[in-house]
Amino acid sequence: PVLDALSQKFETILRKLRGQGVLTEANIAEALKEVRLALLEADVNFKVVKDFIERVRVKAVGQEVLQSLTPGHQVVKIVWEELGEMMGKEQAGLKLASVPPTIIMMVGLQGAGKTTTCGKLARWFKNQGRRVLLVAADPRRPAAGDQLSNLGASLGVDVHRADRVDATQRDVVQICREGTERGRDKGYDVVILDTGGRLHIDDELMHELVAVKQAVLPQEVLLVADAMTGQDAVSMAGQFDQQVGLTGVILTKTEGDARGGAVLSIRAVTGKPIKFLGVGEKLDALELFHPDRMASRILGMGDVLTLIEKAQETYSQEQAEVARKTLSGKTLTFDDFRDQIKQVNKLGSMEQILGMLPGGQRLRDMMNGDAMPDKEIGRIVAIIDSMTAQERRDHTLLNGSRKKRIARGSGTSVQEVNRLIKQFLSARKLVKAISGPGGRRNLLQALR
Ligand code: GDP
Numbered sequence: 001p002v003l004d005a006l007s008q009k010f011e012t013i014l015r016k017l018r019g020q021g022v023l024t025e026a027n028i029a030e031a032l033k034e035v036r037l038a039l040l041e042a043d044v045n046f047k048v049v050k051d052f053i054e055r056v057r058v059k060a061v062g063q064e065v066l067q068s069l070t071p072g073h074q075v076v077k078i079v080w081e082e083l084g085e086m087m088g089k090e091q092a093g094l095k096l097a098s099v100p101p102t103i104i105m106m107v108g109l110q111g112a113g114k115t116t117t118c119g120k121l122a123r124w125f126k127n128q129g130r131r132v133l134l135v136a137a138d139p140r141r142p143a144a145g146d147q148l149s150n151l152g153a154s155l156g157v158d159v160h161r162a163d164r165v166d167a168t169q170r171d172v173v174q175i176c177r178e179g180t181e182r183g184r185d186k187g188y189d190v191v192i193l194d195t196g197g198r199l200h201i202d203d204e205l206m207h208e209l210v211a212v213k214q215a216v217l218p219q220e221v222l223l224v225a226d227a228m229t230g231q232d233a234v235s236m237a238g239q240f241d242q243q244v245g246l247t248g249v250i251l252t253k254t255e256g257d258a259r260g261g262a263v264l265s266i267r268a269v270t271g272k273p274i275k276f277l278g279v280g281e282k283l284d285a286l287e288l289f290h291p292d293r294m295a296s297r298i299l300g301m302g303d304v305l306t307l308i309e310k311a312q313e314t315y316s317q318e319q320a321e322v323a324r325k326t327l328s329g330k331t332l333t334f335d336d337f338r339d340q341i342k343q344v345n346k347l348g349s350m351e352q353i354l355g356m357l358p359g360g361q362r363l364r365d366m367m368n369g370d371a372m373p374d375k376e377i378g379r380i381v382a383i384i385d386s387m388t389a390q391e392r393r394d395h396t397l398l399n400g401s402r403k404k405r406i407a408r409g410s411g412t413s414v415q416e417v418n419r420l421i422k423q424f425l426s427a428r429k430l431v432k433a434i435s436g437p438g439g440r441r442n443l444l445q446a447l448r
Helices: 004-019 025-041 046-060 071-086 114-127 142-155 169-185 203-216 231-243 261-270 291-298 305-327 334-345 347-356 360-367 374-385 389-393 400-410 414-435 443-447
Strands: 102-107 132-137 158-161 190-195 220-226 248-252 274-278 286-288
Touching (some): 004 291
Parallel strands (some): 132 190, 248 274
């Protein structure tokens, strides 16, 4: 799948980050070093990576993040936002003519998938109930015209074609002009021009494309580029944009593009948005490009990230409030500790909700950084319940024989009792921080 290799790396890096209760600038710097490497290995443009890392760093070491209850998650959220930003933030959409037909000029090098993509776009528009005319505007390569005719036939879409042997630039411009005129006269909604391709960029091609553009004044000039070529696709987009002027890019063969260098850098380098992704050879293998969804995919989060955020916010605020109220100005006892743990247990129901969503298993794994597994919570409560009221108020009473008794009573082991006491003691240390207005440290963090 798309950007798989990158996604896997991100997952590992960010899982580590999420698992850490307390983050420092050093933790974040360390994680960002790995993120940087992952992006460079994914063949993302060097400068884009540099800017990206810097933006994430500045946001992530901000006070709100470091002092939040879930700094690891906050950093992941920032990475997500900045990835989306890098790819253009919003879905770019196609500009339609106020008076039809909308003229779409497709440009690109041979083999990138231009003709196929013309067919895919024609199908996409046709499915929206629009009448489409395809124009074969590469008269030097009759085979390309045949290919487009076949695509048109299989889609039930008309193809305008005027192959000329020994065609000149004038002929190409002429064909495109005829095509758009026919589109206008015959009431088509969309005219898609499949312009000529070359093996390499050359001046002749560029002049030809500029001439066509001036002749037909298209609403969209879309570069079709092969995502697998990585930074070559990026620099090509830059050249086409400078010389012809693009409105956007369609990246093809992205389903086999595990690295994602072009998908991630094109927008940031050229300023031109990716509008669609080609995800296979078939004509239905075309997807609108959504930067935010792509960012979610890269981070292995499906499209439910917003949901987590919301849950996270509600939970954090509530939790902090309860902790502050109950613990303010007190010395923590095992009774308080148990109450807090039970409070945390409310997340259990959130875990269940997550479990119902697509990709929920993964999300649940993510949440484990914050939510204790039900079993563990049950065990803690059982251990505390097995203590006497006196023991619950004064942990120093807990000697070896008492611990043994508690372990037996709660169906646990002395080690587990010891572990709980340790957790309890570090939690107690944190209570002061929680009760102060500036201290947004959470009990949970002490438990880790
Ligand atoms: P053109 O020379 O740019 O017009 O390229 P074609 O449209 O003839 O496509 C070249 C090859 O790329 C063909 O074999 C297409 O089936 C293939 N192709 C185009 N788009 C995609 C895509 O999104 N995924 C995959 N796997 N193949 C594609």
